[in-house]
Structures are given as structure tokens and as C-alpha cells.
Amino acid sequence: MLKRSSKILITLEHSNHYAGGIVVDSTEVKIIKLAKRGNHQAFSDLVDLYKNKIYHLGYRMLGNKQEAEDITQETFLRVYKSIHKYDAKYKFSTWIFRIGTNLCIDRLRKRKNAFSLDAETIEGEGIDGYDILPSEDDSPDQQLIISETQRHVRKAIDKLPEKYKSVIVLRYLHDLSLQEIGDILHMPVTTVKTRVHRGREYLRKKLEHGNLL
Amino acid sequence: MNERVLTLKGVGKVNCKQVNSLLHEYLDGDLTGVKLHQLSHHLDTCSNCKENLVQLEKTEALTRSLPKSPVPDDLSNKIMDAIPMNSGNRWMRWAKQYPAMAAAAVFVIIMTGSLFAINEPDSKLIVSGSGMEYVVIKDNQVIVPEGQTVNGDLVVENGEIIVEGTVNGKVTLIDSEINLLASAEKVAGGVTHIDQTLDWIWYKISGFFDLFKKE
Numbered sequence A: 001m002l003k004r005s006s007k008i009l010i011t012l013e014h015s016n017h018y019a020g021g022i023v024v025d026s027t028e029v030k031i032i033k034l035a036k037r038g039n040h041q042a043f044s045d046l047v048d049l050y051k052n053k054i055y056h057l058g059y060r061m062l063g064n065k066q067e068a069e070d071i072t073q074e075t076f077l078r079v080y081k082s083i084h085k086y087d088a089k090y091k092f093s094t095w096i097f098r099i100g101t102n103l104c105i106d107r108l109r110k111r112k113n114a115f116s117l118d119a120e121t122i123e124g125e126g127i128d129g130y131d132i133l134p135s136e137d138d139s140p141d142q143q144l145i146i147s148e149t150q151r152h153v154r155k156a157i158d159k160l161p162e163k164y165k166s167v168i169v170l171r172y173l174h175d176l177s178l179q180e181i182g183d184i185l186h187m188p189v190t191t192v193k194t195r196v197h198r199g200r201e202y203l204r205k206k207l208e209h210g211n212l213l
Numbered sequence B: 001m002n003e004r005v006l007t008l009k010g011v012g013k014v015n016c017k018q019v020n021s022l023l024h025e026y027l028d029g030d031l032t033g034v035k036l037h038q039l040s041h042h043l044d045t046c047s048n049c050k051e052n053l054v055q056l057e058k059t060e061a062l063t064r065s066l067p068k069s070p071v072p073d074d075l076s077n078k079i080m081d082a083i084p085m086n087s088g089n090r091w092m093r094w095a096k097q098y099p100a101m102a103a104a105a106v107f108v109i110i111m112t113g114s115l116f117a118i119n120e121p122d123s124k125l126i127v128s129g130s131g132m133e134y135v136v137i138k139d140n141q142v143i144v145p146e147g148q149t150v151n152g153d154l155v156v157e158n159g160e161i162i163v164e165g166t167v168n169g170k171v172t173l174i175d176s177e178i179n180l181l182a183s184a185e186k187v188a189g190g191v192t193h194i195d196q197t198l199d200w201i202w203y204k205i206s207g208f209f210d211l212f213k214k215e
Ligand SMILES: [Zn+2]
Pocket: B015, B016, B019, B042, B046, B048, B049, B050
């Protein structure tokens, strides 16, 4: 229980504390236990363990760097606020992926609603809402050298309808099992499978259209 | 043998539409036994479905091979900055919203506390200061861990402070001890000892006025 204080008096009654670097057996389980007790350092270790995964999830789901950063921050904020509710019987990765995925899905839905409103005002101009989206916006120094093919694949994933996108991203970019994806999205494995099948078909058609297959 | 029976009964044959769903099951690693046979039989004779399988496999491979974008270097810091470190502590939230009220409350607590503390040898450990983020509290010990720097002052009451790292401000000890590991230069602002006397009460009262000056 580390306290941040500015000229305010604190009385501490707990005696179970943890300082950065003292942890000998730094297994994830121990870190999570300590983070649950409000330990600052443990929480920061947890951030280091999962930040990349959540960032990649956000990047693939939302298609740009800024929103990927935003949802990574939001995810950890939620983890921080509700870690006391996390039940250690379940995998922590499932729990944190659920939080991250839900935040991405929320954003995609809001985006969709915003575009359907736009569509009414610019009706008839045939503008595909997705094309107005900020897409890959890496600054030049961070730009990956990616092939034309990969650019196409990225675009195809960007355009996947939200319900297929989440399963495809979790399946192929995070290499999760169908069962894990079901746990994350709170849905039966059969539903996950159906969505993977449809998502795969969708991608196949897009890529075929781009003469990539 | 089995197959032939199925074929004879017309169950073994599948059309292209049914094959499509078999293809996906196959890609999921779910296809075994009779269904697997049905699929491979169909693919032997139907180039359309075979081409479909090749395309789906390529789609999977391309999707998997997509490179991951670089993660920004300062992501950890940004995440930690967004975390309200004391969101769980109602008193701290309240204190931030109403600093003057908090100061008054602290004053009352201090004055009440002091009356007890004078007569009570084993009072609770109390720590206050402006650089508390990096200190570790263990039983009645306050530890500034090695490699950590406290950018501010610390006040320790009824305890012991062990300085392994650095304190850039001063350390005030009230009925407390200090244990400086290795170098005594680790407390830049110096160390002040205060015992349970009138000095102490004066110290607290002046500290109370400091609260108003600085907030
Ligand atoms: Zn066929």
C-alpha cells in the first residue's frame, strides 16, 4: 500500500509491502496478487507484461496508432479500477483481453453510428464511411517496410465487419484458441467458429478481388 | 468398407455448398473420420472447391504473417500516468477536492493524536511528506529502496526510516530513528530529530500553517 501524498498525513496499518526489484519469484500469479492488494510496482509490472498485446489488439481492431494507445490506456485504467473483481480461477490474459476487446468493439460501434449519421447528410455521394477513417498513420521513422500485399491484407482486416473482426484478430494476430476466444467474448465456441468461417470467407473475397490469391 | 456403405445410401456424397463448410472445419482442425474422407473425395474431383481451399489457406497465411506495428517507447509511462494512484482511497480523493477542509481535518487529527501519543509509548507509525510515491512501509519501518529517489520531505513518527536510496528533501524524525545505509549524504536536506516535548507540538502547529501556505 504505497501512498502518494502531498503534505497529507497517512496512517499505515498494513505491513505487507513490496518494493520494485525485491520480488524474487516474479511469476505472473504473484504479481497479480500484489497488484490486487494495491501495490503500485506490481501493477506497473503487469503493465509491462501486457501492454504490447493490448496495443497490437487495439491497432488491428481500430487501424490507427492514436486509438491503439487510447484503448491501451483505458484498458489498464479499467484493470486498475476493477482488479479486485478479477477471479484468479480464470486466466488473467482472458480477463484483460476481454476488457480490451470490449473497449475496441465499443469504439467500432460508435464509429459506425457516427458514419450512419454522416451518410444521411452526404447521401447519394457514394462515400464509403471507412475510407474517411484515419488509417495507417505511422510517422515515417516508425514506418514498417511492408509489401503491397501486406497493405492490402491490413486494409481487408480494417474493413471486416466488427463481429468478424474481433474473432479474426484474436485468432490470427494473437494466435488464440477458439475456446479462449469464446471465453474472452463470452460466447459459445460454435458461435466463434461460425464467425471465424465468415470472417475468413470475407477476407478471401477481398484478397481475391485484389488479385492476391 | 464403411465409406462404400455410406456412398451407396447416398449419405457420403456432398455438394459444393456443403463442402465449403467442411473446408472451414478442416481449417479449424475439426475434421476427422467420415467427414474428412468425404472432403478429400470431393476435392479429388472438383477443381473449384480445391481452388477454394488453396485460397483460404493462403488467406490464413497472409493474415498470420502480417507484421506487428512498433509499440511506442513511452507507452508504459503514458499508461501509468493515466492511473489515479489513490483512486481506491476515498480520503485522498476528498482531500484533493477540498484541500482547505482536509488541512483542517488533519489539524484536528494531529492535535487529537498528539494528546494520546504523549502518553502512549507504542503509537502507530505515521508517515507524511511530499515525496511518498517511492517509499515502502513495512511494520514500523519506512524504507527508501535502493535506486529510488524521494523528491521531497519526509516526516516519520514512531518508527524507523531506512534510507537505501536518496532523499532530496529533509527528513524529520519524531520519536523515530534513522538508518542510513552506506552514505550519510543520501538525505540532501538534512535530518531533524524531535522528541515528545512541547517542541513537537510547535512543530505540528507550524506544519499546519505550512499546509495553507503551500496549497
Ligand atoms: Zn465442389
